[in-house]
Amino acid sequence: MDEASPEDAAKLEDSLMRGAVAGDGAAMEQLYSLTASALFSYLRRLGSNHADADDLLQTTYLNAWRSRTRFRGIGARPWLFSIARNAFLTHVGKEARSSVDNSPPLALATPAENMAASDLSRRIDRALNELPADTREAVVLSRVSGLSISDIAGLLNTSEGNVRVKIHRGLTHLKEDIGL
Structure with a gap:
């Protein structure tokens, strides 16, 4: 299908x-x-x-x-x-x-969860966490969640141009940090 x-x-x-x-x-x-x-x-x-x-x-x-x-x-x-x-x-x-x-210690992750997380995924998560919160959110909403620029702008209460800039800067940082 x-x-x-x-x-x-x-x-x-x-x-x-x-x-x-x-x-x-x-x-x-x-x-x-x-x-x-x-x-x-x-x-x-x-x-x-x-x-x-x-x-x-x-x-x-x-x-x-x-x-x-x-x-x-x-x-x-x-x-x-x-x-x-x-x-x-x-x-x-x-x-x-x-x-x-109240957060559980990191050691509580199951072996299956630890094995499932790839090196690239960990590097992406680490690089995402280095981004400013608003930039990270724009990148995640765009690339992970698949929302449109217009929807992201409405959600973050900012202009579409600002969203595009945040996504561009965030992706540039990720590429440099991860080495892609």
Whole structure:
């Protein structure tokens, strides 16, 4: 079976979102199936550990369901990424106010997870983490999550030109740092 074009996928996601707005739980479940992986990757790339990203993903969809009647048709995927970003920022704010470090030690990663992470992936993650937060987010939203420049600009509340500059600078840094 052929993969759907990005335009067809966006139309399907938007259709499912309209169903969810009308209260169709099955439509929301399908939307989750189509978008959860991309949102989880986005949350991980923002700096969340696996457990926090999983919790934030659930928070994202719970908040989306609760606020579905406020959806204004900007596109289901950008709307969900916006909710995920807000959940992440809220989490980071709470974590910064907490004096106790609740994150699990790195040694708790399973052998399978350690083996699955390639050297290149670790180098990319390291290089991404060296970028300023806004640049990293623009690169991740563009290259990992596949959002358009226009959607990213709306999500980050900045101009499309600024998004292009951040992506260009971020990718240039990554290429230099990784040696590609």
